[in-house]
Amino acid sequence: MIAAALGWVGTMGTFAAYILLWRGKLGSDSLTYALMNTVGGFLGGAASAYYGAWPSVASNFVWAAVGLQSIVVEVRRRIRSRRSRATTAMQALYEPIDCLV
Template sequence: MSVGLLVEVVGWLGAAALLLAYGLLSSGRLAAGTTYQLLNLAGAVALAVNGIVHRALPSVAVNVVWLVIGLAALRGLARRRHARHRAETHDEPAQPDK
């Protein structure tokens, strides 16, 4: 497979990941949790790579911001999960999910 074709496949897979995440969330089939965020991260990385190769800087910028937002969301999910686990094992109050 040529590099050009690989970049196109990566870009289309990224677009599919973002659309799948959004579609599943919007239809109520997926919560805005870890799976949703991982699909968003994968899509953003793939589209950013495609955008870099094609020198589509607006697309790269949007997808880098999308990636940072997804990483922040995953960090928040991990913190809440850790707080709940700590509360269950140490009888401390857990922070509710937002």
């Protein structure tokens, strides 16, 4: 019963992610979209494993891995962006001083 519920939650999560993407509410590079797909894939894969549906386990875990890769790429992009903005802000602080010297 619990495995079935987890499987349904995972399936609905991945469907919801796609519908939100299709309607323009989420972007394909959005962290929310990647998280919904990752969690949905893991839940669907876990439920499939409980029932011994190995092809479904494989496809769901691959789906979760793709979502996890998207999360890693997006988090790294955000870190680089913040570092770049911080560097630009620091340069702007020191720019007037450099002009006086």
